[in-house]
Amino acid sequence: MPSALPLADPAPDDGLLPSSALDGIEQRDFGVYLHVPFCRVRCGYCDFNTYTADEIRGVKQSDFADQAIAEVVFAARVLEASGAQSRPASTVFFGGGTPTLLPADDLRRMLDAVRTTWGLAEGAEVTTEANPDSIDDAGIDSLAAAGFTRLSVGMQSAVPHVLATLERTHDPANVGRVVAAARRSGLAVSLDLIYGTPGESLDDWHRSLDEALALEPDHLSAYALIVEPGTKLARQIARGEVAPVDDDLHAVFYEAADAQLAAAGLDWYEVSNWATAPEHRSRHNRAYWTGHDWWGVGPGAHSHVGGVRWWNVKHPAAYAERLARAVSPAAGRETLDTETRRIEHVLLQTRLREGVSTDALTALGRRNVAGLIADGLVEPGPALRGTVVLTLRGRLLADGVVRRLLPD
Structure with missing residues (x-):
């Protein structure tokens, strides 16, 4: 979730949706995204709306679950008052940030709020992102018991010098531990990789692919590194401290990934995503790509219902303040023609x-x-x-x- 919010119309405090948003609503799935905006360390390439402990003022991380639950309750009132028929959530996705910095019980309570408020569709996909060093085996067991079905692990690379350039702090060996624990708990596993990091060689990339595939993930995402303006990495490149990203290598890395993943039985289904079978494709992300509805909970989270799109205020303190006043946390909204x-x-x-x-x-x-x-x-x-x-x-x-x- 990029940190910069678009410019658009002011969002109404009551959050009510125009009648046009209800057209064809029975033909669209409904998902819930919960943005947990906390990270232990801010990675130099990251442009997401995230905060470390040193950057948060006026809020406590321990209060976040209750604030997110308050927005879930608010969302249900808005949809009902707008005339939207109640739909169970087909997908729930906890993203960030690092959702698993919160205690597993907080994540369970947030999921229970979704379940109690809207219900979960039969076979609902429930995913949380996790860094390899942000969750232990007991936490994974707790998430599985709470109803999570899928773990998306931020592996990014298997090569220490690449991880160092990205300022990822995890031990690469922890990826295998987390995947093994997820398997024992019955969770599907997705791995995220990044290619094109300054200084990364083709051999480095092959090593990351080899080690990822050795873990036999159900799903893998591979994203080209984009140097976003305003990030620490962009400043390092501008000062000549880090080599610029070589865009010509991106194509070479992508072709290598596609060939290696296909040979291992993972088929592409979106330009940056591969899965072992159709049932392991990310249903939540496909809802974004195919125009279904979702409510985004949390600071800076984006939502969409029937061509109406809105986004919450960015800072956790502003988000908490608006919810405490029982008004919409949305900062802006637009109705798409x-x-x-x-x-x-x-x-x-x-x-x-x-x-x-x-x-x-x-x-x-x-x-x-x-x-x-x-x-x-x-x-x-x-x-x-x-x-x-x-x-x-x-x-x-x-x-x-x-x-x-x-x-x-």
């Missing part, structure tokens, strides 16, 4: 393995498909049947493909 929703649909759906229907394109966008096929960016067979599906080369140049599908 039909054209904006079409553009976002094309942008996101293009990144998925099932691709985007040419029906979502303008006449000029459809005409550009032939050129994309000729350039080896789009699979010819699906395109002839009316669906744009990226080739491997197309995945490497996905942003450029989208620009040609959405010409001015």
Whole structure:
């Protein structure tokens, strides 16, 4: 969750949604995202809305679970008052920050609030992110007993000098311990990796992939390192203390990952995500990519219901103050028009393995498909049947493909 919030209209204190948000609501799933904004150490590359103990003023980390629960209760009142039919949560995702810095009992109480307020759909996916050094075996057992079904582990790399550049503090050996404990508790496991860190070689990247695959994860995400303005890493690069990111290597690293993951039985289903089987694809993230509804709980969290999007105030103290006054913690909101929703649909759906229907394109966008096929960016067979599906080369140049599908 990037720390900078977009500019938009003020959000009403009562949080009520316009009637347009209810159109077709019965056809959309409902998910809940809970943003826990605390980290033990701020990584130099991170642009997320997170805070270390030294940066928090006016709030206590131990109070956060109660504040999040208060927003869940507030959300239910808003949806009911807006005329939205009650829907059980199909997915629940605890992100951050490092959710597992909170006691497992706090996470259980937050999940119980979702369960009590909306209910959980049968077979609901319930995920928490965790750093390898932020949870022990007993904590993992407690999460499984509480109803969590999936653990997303921030491995990032298996190579100490790469982790040091990223300012990740965990011992790489802890990744295997956490995965083993999750397996014993019956949790599905996802691993997150980052490639393209300054100083990372192709051999380093292969080592990280090898060690990740040796743990036999159900799901793996691999993200190219993006140097965000204002981060410590960006300042280090600007001062010449760290080598700049080599964008040309990103394609080499990505191709290596795709080949190695495919050989191990993980198929891509989104440009940066692979899974061993369809049931292990992140259902929560797919809800974002396919336009379903979710309520984001926590400082800076984003929400979306029926084309209405809003985001909470960033700082935990401001968030707590608004909830204490029983008003919406939202800082701003926007109602997407039909054209904006079409553009976002094309942008996101293009990144998925099932691709985007040419029906979502303008006449000029459809005409550009032939050129994309000729350039080896789009699979010819699906395109002839009316669906744009990226080739491997197309995945490497996905942003450029989208620009040609959405010409001015």
